[in-house]
Amino acid sequence: MMFGLAKKFDGGLKLPPNKHGAEAPSRILPIPESLTYYLTKNIKETHQCIVNIGETVLFGQSIARGLGHQPDIHAAYGGVIEAIGSKAGPYDAPEEQAVIIRTSEYKNVYKHDDKIKNKSDLLKSMGVAGMGGAAFPTGEKVQAAGAPRVWLINGVECEPMLSCDQCLMREQADKLVQAIRYLAAEIMPGRVILALESDKADAVSAMRLALGDVTDIELACLPPRYPQGGEKQLIQTLLGLEVPSGTHAAHLGILVLNVATVMAAFDALAYHLPLTHRLVTVAGQGVSAPGNVWVPIGAALKDVLDFCGYDGAATLRVTVGGPMMGRAVNSLDVAVTKGTSAILALTAADELAVYSAQPCIRCGVCTEVCPARLQPEDMYFNIRAGRLNRTRETGLMDCIACGACAYVCPSEIPLVASFLYAQQICRIEDEQKARAAYIGDLVKARDARLAARRSVRMGKSASREAAARTVDPAAMEKVDAAREKARSKIDK
Amino acid sequence: MEMISALIVMGALCLSGGLALAWAARKFAGNENALVVQIEELLPQTQCAQCGYPGCKPYAEAIVAGEADINQCQPGGERVVKALGQLLGADYRPPAKVAEKPMVAFIREAECIGCTLCIKACPVDCIIGAPKQMHTVITADCTGCTLCIPPCPVNCIDMEMLPPRWQPERP
Ligand code: SF4
Ligand code: SF4
Ligand code: SF4
Numbered sequence: 116m117m118f119g120l121a122k123k124f125d126g127g128l129k130l131p132p133n134k135h136g137a138e139a140p141s142r143i144l145p146i147p148e149s150l151t152y153y154l155t156k157n158i159k160e161t162h163q164c165i166v167n168i169g170e171t172v173l174f175g176q177s178i179a180r181g182l183g184h185q186p187d188i189h190a191a192y193g194g195v196i197e198a199i200g201s202k203a204g205p206y207d208a209p210e211e212q213a214v215i216i217r218t219s220e221y222k223n224v225y226k227h228d229d230k231i232k233n234k235s236d237l238l239k240s241m242g243v244a245g246m247g248g249a250a251f252p253t254g255e256k257v258q259a260a261g262a263p264r265v266w267l268i269n270g271v272e273c274e275p276m277l278s279c280d281q282c283l284m285r286e287q288a289d290k291l292v293q294a295i296r297y298l299a300a301e302i303m304p305g306r307v308i309l310a311l312e313s314d315k316a317d318a319v320s321a322m323r324l325a326l327g328d329v330t331d332i333e334l335a336c337l338p339p340r341y342p343q344g345g346e347k348q349l350i351q352t353l354l355g356l357e358v359p360s361g362t363h364a365a366h367l368g369i370l371v372l373n374v375a376t377v378m379a380a381f382d383a384l385a386y387h388l389p390l391t392h393r394l395v396t397v398a399g400q401g402v403s404a405p406g407n408v409w410v411p412i413g414a415a416l417k418d419v420l421d422f423c424g425y426d427g428a429a430t431l432r433v434t435v436g437g438p439m440m441g442r443a444v445n446s447l448d449v450a451v452t453k454g455t456s457a458i459l460a461l462t463a464a465d466e467l468a469v470y471s472a473q474p475c476i477r478c479g480v481c482t483e484v485c486p487a488r489l490q491p492e493d494m495y496f497n498i499r500a501g502r503l504n505r506t507r508e509t510g511l512m513d514c515i516a517c518g519a520c521a522y523v524c525p526s527e528i529p530l531v532a533s534f535l536y537a538q539q540i541c542r543i544e545d546e547q548k549a550r551a552a553y554i555g556d557l558v559k560a561r562d563a564r565l566a567a568r569r570s571v572r573m574g575k576s577a578s579r580e581a582a583a584r585t586v587d588p589a590a591m592e593k594v595d596a597a598r599e600k601a602r603s604k605i606d607k
Numbered sequence: 608m609e610m611i612s613a614l615i616v617m618g619a620l621c622l623s624g625g626l627a628l629a630w631a632a633r634k635f636a637g638n639e640n641a642l643v644v645q646i647e648e649l650l651p652q653t654q655c656a657q658c659g660y661p662g663c664k665p666y667a668e669a670i671v672a673g674e675a676d677i678n679q680c681q682p683g684g685e686r687v688v689k690a691l692g693q694l695l696g697a698d699y700r701p702p703a704k705v706a707e708k709p710m711v712a713f714i715r716e717a718e719c720i721g722c723t724l725c726i727k728a729c730p731v732d733c734i735i736g737a738p739k740q741m742h743t744v745i746t747a748d749c750t751g752c753t754l755c756i757p758p759c760p761v762n763c764i765d766m767e768m769l770p771p772r773w774q775p776e777r778p
């Protein structure tokens with residue numbers, strides 16, 4: 116069934132698609148010698164390693180448990196755990212903690228028992244995360260949405276150069292339809308809409324063919340526009356609904372999953388297969404054979420780039436993710452993660468925008484294109500002036516870092532970089548505040564405990580406690596010695 | 608000449624800072640408890656006594672009483688000075704002492720004699736143990752305040768550095 120458009124989202128841009136190699140059939144990366152799995156993100160622990168150095172692991176075996184909702188991590192090929200330690204990372208911090216597997220064992224497959232029945236727990240233990248880029252835990256998302264009013268399957272892939280979702284829809288349209296029907300029976304949505312952009316003719320016709328006369332999955336072919344694939348933008352375009360600032364689609368009873376995530380969730384729920392491989396777009400003038408490649412999660416960028424004829428001399432920068440929202444990496448030892456949709460070797464000819472910041476001329480075009488209805492030039496000034504609170508009040512946290520503002524800015528001001536920085540600072544502040552509140556609660560609980568005891572044993576412990584808390588110089592010496600020791604341990 | 612103007616500027620700054628504090632104290636007069644609570648909410652709650660007062664609340668009270676300056680909290684650093692300045696209308700001044708890297712306490716369990724003295728000292732109740740039993744620290748709750756170190760009779764508590772919190776670079 117075809118779908119009528121509600122309205123278009125605010126702002127946005129038309130960008131040159133530049134989808135080189137999008138039509139080529141997908142290829143499979145030969146097994147790399149080693150695989151790297153990150154246990155931290157910007158040095159903050161996200162996973163707990165459950166294997167030891169020297170241990171042999173099988174294909175699909177779980178090697179690290181996700182903390183909180185974080186999905187677990189599984190070995191994409193069998194091998195021996197070679198190291199657990201620092202490794203060049205794909206996020207903002209230069210190095211992360213990681214587990215490194217030397218691949219060697221390819222015959223045996225790890226068998227997961229099927230004791231887990233709850234679907235969001237199963238998604239977590241099979242390692243399913245959003246594959247559109249942000250790698251948000253899928254189990255958590257599905258749980259938050261409950262039985263959604265609308266389930267949107269996002270195949271929009273609006274960023275230039277990216278084509279992995281397009282390739283997946285073209286090559287595995289039948290499996291995708293099967294996956295959607297299977298999951299729809301699990302999550303019971305009111306409506307199911309598969310959205311993609313009309314300029315990907317091959318994917319559109321493959322999906323039409325696979326859907327045949329299926330009527331319960333609606334197909335929405337949208338005119339291309341950037342950043343239509345953003346969750347909030349897609350909801351606005353398709354349903355005419357606005358997701359309020361600071362809330363998620365789940366609040367409106369809407370679940371949005373990327374097409375590759377749907378496939379991974381299907382494998383996890385129907386076959387107990389963990390997420391270990393993904394389709395990655397390799398493109399840019401710095402590779403001679405661009406296209407889409409099936410890559411084990413954990414493979415080094417270097418392995419993938421070399422497979423596609425990488426020319427290091429011509430390449431200006433390598434980014435992970437698209438040219439608009441992706442980030443440049445400092446080292447080709449960085450590994451592919453679940454959210455790595457693309458690896459781009461960009462040459463001077465590829466660059467969409469070159470940033471050589473000149474003064475803002477207050478032309479206002481950045482405000483016009485912003486899909487989140489922000490005023491980028493104002494936010495930028497406030498950040499420069501150190502007024503983070505003010506920036507926050509004007510919607511900093513709603514910025515989806517789509518890069519549209521920086522792309523159109525005639526003064527080539529690196530607006531997004533500045534917003535990302537400010538968002539991170541705000542997040543760290545929030546964390547510190549939450550921690551202070553938590554510790555404050557502990558102190559209050561203790562005071563209550565002491566007060567209760569004091570009323571039983573009048574006064575005695577209170578004076579002793581006060582004595583323990585006063586700072587006398589002799590005691591401080593002991594403290595200084597302990598600090599000194601801690602410091603010398605770090606220096607070693 | 609420059610020297611003199613610098614002195615004048617500094618003097619004026621100190622004066623204005625002092626005036627602001629005095630003004631804040633008067634503005635909130637009669638409402639001191641509310642102000643103490645507001646100030647306390649801005650403090651990191653480490654209860655480490657490095658500000659010279661036995662905890663965050665006493666320090667907040669001292670600020671309201673006009674005894675303490677706003678830049679004495681070490682773990683709070685610049686952020687807390689700024690926040691307090693904003694609340695009290697005082698000018699920014701750099702923190703009196705620069706904060707150390709975050710640490711946690713670690714008890715060498717084999718040496719612990721189970722005297723329970725460290726438990727009594729810990730402001731966040733994050734040491735578990737019972738009389739004559741081995742004691743241990745709940746690392747996740749430990750604020751690194753070092754208050755448990757002086758009371759230990761056998762010196763078996765170490766401080767350990769935590770990996771530094773990653774900070775983004777300004778673009
Ligand atoms: S990067 Fe942020 S501010 Fe700029 S256009 Fe996109 S959402 Fe708006
Ligand atoms: S587009 Fe650039 S120059 Fe124009 S108002 Fe925005 S920041 Fe300023
Ligand atoms: S220095 Fe800061 S954290 Fe420590 S007790 Fe004083 S106010 Fe609280």
Ligand code: SF4
Pocket residue numbers: 711712728729730731732733734744748749750751752753754755756
């Ligand atoms: S264990 Fe020691 S350092 Fe940690 S919070 Fe308690 S008293 Fe402070």
Ligand code: SF4
Pocket residue numbers: 714718719720721722723724725726736742758759760761762763764
């Ligand atoms: S003060 Fe020292 S010896 Fe006593 S219980 Fe604590 S760690 Fe053990």
